[in-house]
Amino acid sequence: MSWNVIIVDDSDIARQVIQASLAEVGFTCVAEYGCPARALDDLRKQRIATDIITTDFMMPAMDGLEFCSSVRRLSFYQGVPVVMISTRKNDDLLRRALAAGASDCLKKPFSLEELEARLQLCMQKARHAHQ
Numbered sequence: 680m681s682w683n684v685i686i687v688d689d690s691d692i693a694r695q696v697i698q699a700s701l702a703e704v705g706f707t708c709v710a711e712y713g714c715p716a717r718a719l720d721d722l723r724k725q726r727i728a729t730d731i732i733t734t735d736f737m738m739p740a741m742d743g744l745e746f747c748s749s750v751r752r753l754s755f756y757q758g759v760p761v762v763m764i765s766t767r768k769n770d771d772l773l774r775r776a777l778a779a780g781a782s783d784c785l786k787k788p789f790s791l792e793e794l795e796a797r798l799q800l801c802m803q804k805a806r807h808a809h810q
Contacts, residue, residue: 681707682706682730685731687718687734689735731759731760732760732761733763733764735763736767736772760802760805763785765784766787782805
């Protein structure tokens, strides 16, 4: 089974690595953005069918927390899991990410097994929440 994902990360290399990693575990990238503001603009204008959104934490102009909060205010995407992926993961970041509406937080570098398990768990939780 293939799932759709939107990737938001200001690093071209990180987006490529995340996209390749996600492809390894059955995800298809339907959109990728280096600029979270542009991603939000597109998400407001069109309904991109996605099962999950990944976002970096540290990005210029708008960080992952602000991006996640903004996504949560878009009715079409309210039930879509948002996973924050960051080089920094500590209790404070996790708390702030969850408060902003993130479904989970993953530390770079990550293993394919952890990536797949966490994303599938987020999607299962989202499906159960809407039943």
